[in-house]
Amino acid sequence: MHSHTQPHATATGIPSPAPETAHTAHGHRSVAEHRQAVRDLLKPLLSAGRTERLPLGDALGRGLAEDITAPLSLPPFANSQMDGFAIRTEDVPDGGGELRVVAPVPAGASPAPLQPGTAAPIMTGAMLPQGADAVVPVERAVPASFPVPGEEAAVRVPPAAAGTYVRAAGSDIEAGDRALSAGTFLGPGQLGLIAALGMPDVLVHRALTVLLVTTGDEVVEPGGQLEAGKIYDSNGTLLQSSLRQAGLSVIRAGISTDEPVALRRLLSRHLTEVDLIVTTGGVSKGAYEVVRQAMDGQDVAFQHVAMQPGGPQGIGRFDGVPLLAFPGNPVSCLVSFEMFLRPVLSELFGSPAARTLVRARLGQPLTSPAGKHQVRRGTLLPDGTVRLEGGESSHLVRALAHSNALVHVPEGTSALAEGAEVEVWML
Known part of the structure; x- marks a missing residue:
């Protein structure tokens, strides 16, 4: 309620025409x-x-009304990028080596530290045991399968550099970093990030x-x-x-x-x-x-x-x-x-999302009043050209209905040839 008080493809920023003077040569407002x-x-x-503060499920399409600072790092702990064996790289010589297999590490578990000379079967996303610094994918091990839990087994693994197939703690975002800025449009990706940070709701306009x-x-x-x-x-x-x-x-x-x-x-x-x-x-x-x-x-x-x-x-x-x-x-x-x-x-x-801007080439020539910024309706085609729909007249609703873009001809341009590059806003 009102209180009665007084140049290439991008999807960011506010679309705007080429810089113009405050008033045109004809005295019209630009x-x-x-x-x-x-x-x-x-x-x-x-x-x-x-x-207002909304649950994440209700905030889709809104604009963020405050900066969001990450309350924790993502990932919050080092974890495995693959199903494989967690190892200590110092235990594996250049030609590879055999390691004793210990208890597996499923996702969600808090594993015991990895002892020298051992390898732990580890699942994707599971916490890397303390002492481990790399993961060898199971298909690169010999045998290329996980042993039956509880049975004594050994596995031969190739050498690996520290950090191989490991998602380091904070490799996505560090605690204390700005996760999102006020004014951000909240789409699925942005709401997913907020959820990953453990926040159940968000302040929106x-x-x-x-x-x-x-x-x-x-x-x-x-x-x-x-x-x-x-x-x-x-x-x-x-x-x-x-x-x-x-x-x-x-x-x-x-x-x-x-x-x-x-x-x-x-x-x-x-x-x-x-x-x-x-x-x-x-x-x-x-x-x-x-x-x-x-x-x-x-x-x-x-x-x-x-x-x-x-x-x-x-x-x-x-x-x-x-x-x-x-x-x-x-x-x-x-x-x-x-x-x-x-x-x-x-x-x-922060809402709606800004129109996506692309540069396209005209599929046909056009003319435009030199003292005006002309906006034509068009269809952007897969080959990167834009086909004009209808003429200049402002009553052509059918042409609008068959368009997926607005084609911009800046003030001061009276004609463009076929193939000329133009700015296009996707509808």
């Missing part, structure tokens, strides 16, 4: 500047009261709650009667899915009419429930832009970002609650989310 404005808007939500509002008299909910001049609302589903996939809790307010008073009332009804408001539509410079009209007197600014699609953007606070106003075309609103909201959430709260 992509980089608008993303910083979104960051500044949401940063106050990083407060101590907005964290609370999921933000977002009020999502679609605007427009021309928009109809899917399943409704489609009259002349009307279209079905794809933006609500598109953004709700994106927000939920990014780990946010979404309150869907439905479709608001083009009446500013009605929109203000709708937003006001939910203010105490949400941390962020996201609207789509009604932000351009036309005569009936309801979001612009409804924000009259509020701390909300509307400007054009030098980006195609998704140029018109609104940002600010409605009665103290952070608000982002995205344009109404389906591709424009999704690109706005991917370029501005998603990467900032990843950076500030």
